[in-house]
Amino acid sequence: xxxxxxxxxxLIKTRGQQVTLRCxxxxxxxxxxxxxxxxxxxxxxxxxxxxxEERQRGNFPDRFSGHQFPNYSSELNVNALLxxxxxxxxxxxxxxxxxxxxxxxxxxxxxx
Amino acid sequence: GQSLEQPSEVTAVEGAIVQxxxxxxxSGFYGLSWYQQHDGGAPTFLSYNALxxxxxTGRFSSFLSRSDSYGYLLLQELQMKDSASYFCAVxxxxxxxxxxxxxxxxxxxxP
Numbered sequence: 001x002x003x004x005x006x007x008x009x010x011l012i013k014t015r016g017q018q019v020t021l022r023c024x025x026x027x028x029x030x031x032x033x034x035x036x037x038x039x040x041x042x043x044x045x046x047x048x049x050x051x052x053e054e055r056q057r058g059n060f061p062d063r064f065s066g067h068q069f070p071n072y073s074s075e076l077n078v079n080a081l082l083x084x085x086x087x088x089x090x091x092x093x094x095x096x097x098x099x100x101x102x103x104x105x106x107x108x109x110x111x112x
Numbered sequence: 113g114q115s116l117e118q119p120s121e122v123t124a125v126e127g128a129i130v131q132x133x134x135x136x137x138x139s140g141f142y143g144l145s146w147y148q149q150h151d152g153g154a155p156t157f158l159s160y161n162a163l164x165x166x167x168x169t170g171r172f173s174s175f176l177s178r179s180d181s182y183g184y185l186l187l188q189e190l191q192m193k194d195s196a197s198y199f200c201a202v203x204x205x206x207x208x209x210x211x212x213x214x215x216x217x218x219x220x221x222x223p
Contacts, residue, residue, distance in 0.1 A: 033211075035211075041215055041216070042213030042214050043155065044213070045211060045212060058210070090154065090155070092155075099143065099145070099160040099162075099203075100145075100157040101145075101157065102157070103147075103156070104154060105153070105154050106154060
């Protein structure tokens with residue numbers, strides 16, 4: 001049973017560019033959440049997708065957007081990249097009423 | 113909003129017991145989770161408390177006091193592989209299962 005997978009593993013972009021990160025949830029999970037983790041900090045909640053809709057959103061600007069597909073996989077898009085967007089982006093999935101979130105290995109984004 | 117406080121670093125000896133405290137302030141509260149994260153790795157779930165009291169899972173236990181907005185993670189029989197960062201995280205009242213994490217406690221286990 002594959003866990004949460006994310007792609008790519010690493011990514012280097014320049015300021016002003018756009019990026020798309022991808023996530024496939026654990027088998028049987030229908031809810032996907034995205035987190036940003038800066039170096040030395042805890043993960044910060046970006047948003048959560050359920051039934052192909054954004055269900056809840058953290059304190060992130062509209063430059064951060066997402067999508068969930070019918071197979072429950074998800075994308076995170078970030079437009080007009082800033083240096084401060086450099087971080088580890090984590091995807092987590094969970095099932096109905098699940099107390100545990102399963103995290104993927106993350107995508108390390110570096111903005112130059 | 114939410115805020116969580118944890119000690120930034122803890123050092124303990126192999127075989128010993130260590131307690132990592134977490135205090136939280138939140139507009140709504142549904143439960144407190146603990147996650148472990150090794151350097152370069154993904155956070156992995158350790159425990160979850162929705163009600164007051166102690167939850168035990170092997171060498172790890174977690175405690176919650178809702179009236180004190182306080183919890184702790186207890187690690188027993190420490191092993192070198194327990195060296196990692198430990199995060200408490202609040203699940204807010206909406207029950208949407210998104211988490212608000214603290215800044216983490218870096219545990220170093222020494223021989």
